[in-house]
Amino acid sequence: MSNHNTSDLIEAYLKKFLEEQAMIEIRRAEMADLFDCVPSQINYVINTRFTVQKGYNVESKRGGGGYIRIEKVRISNHQSFLSQMDALFTDSLSEKDAQAIIQKLYEEELLTQKEGHLLLALLAKQVLGKEGNENKIRANLMHALLQRLSYEI
Structure with a gap:
């Protein structure tokens, strides 16, 4: 599977959840395992496709209990x-x-x-x-x- 397709799949997966709820919280490592990719691929998708200009607010906490929180903005x-x-x-x-x-x-x-x-x-x-x-x-x-x-x- 190419990186471009993986990025599209990750984006679609996250947006599906964001249609149902205004905020989601994910873990990089778990997402990387789910999509069989490296955690930096998850970072790439978040940083390029979930920006304020595109209607999202992203909060990130690194470390063992780290998470990425994505919220739709109105x-x-x-x-x-x-x-x-x-x-x-x-x-x-x-x-x-x-x-x-x-x-x-x-x-x-x-x-x-x-x-x-x-x-x-x-x-x-x-x-x-x-x-x-x-x-x-x-x-x-x-x-x-x-x-x-x-x-x-």
Whole structure:
């Protein structure tokens, strides 16, 4: 059996279970035994076919009791709004602009008041430093936040 066909079989097998339930938990070694392949083949399938962009959230724990948890994500009805917010800035974001975005997320009920306050604390100049790259770090954090908010697990 070729690697390509094995990958397709593994993907189809996992997707079959994900049609029936929103989350599955697997073990690499057990899957490798089931499909008579190496564990890295399972990793390849998970890393290339079960991405956030394809509608999945993957959590992995390595070690003896390790697992791979795959969850289907639902696209939020606020995705268009969040995409527009994300497009407002590129690789630099001032603290003032970050505050405005967080305020808007709170007003749109995408964040609780407590979550907003926690984010404001994390994105503050005192936390990110004053070496000149805090706006870049803040922008990266905000892009990650907006992307994550556009999916509901």
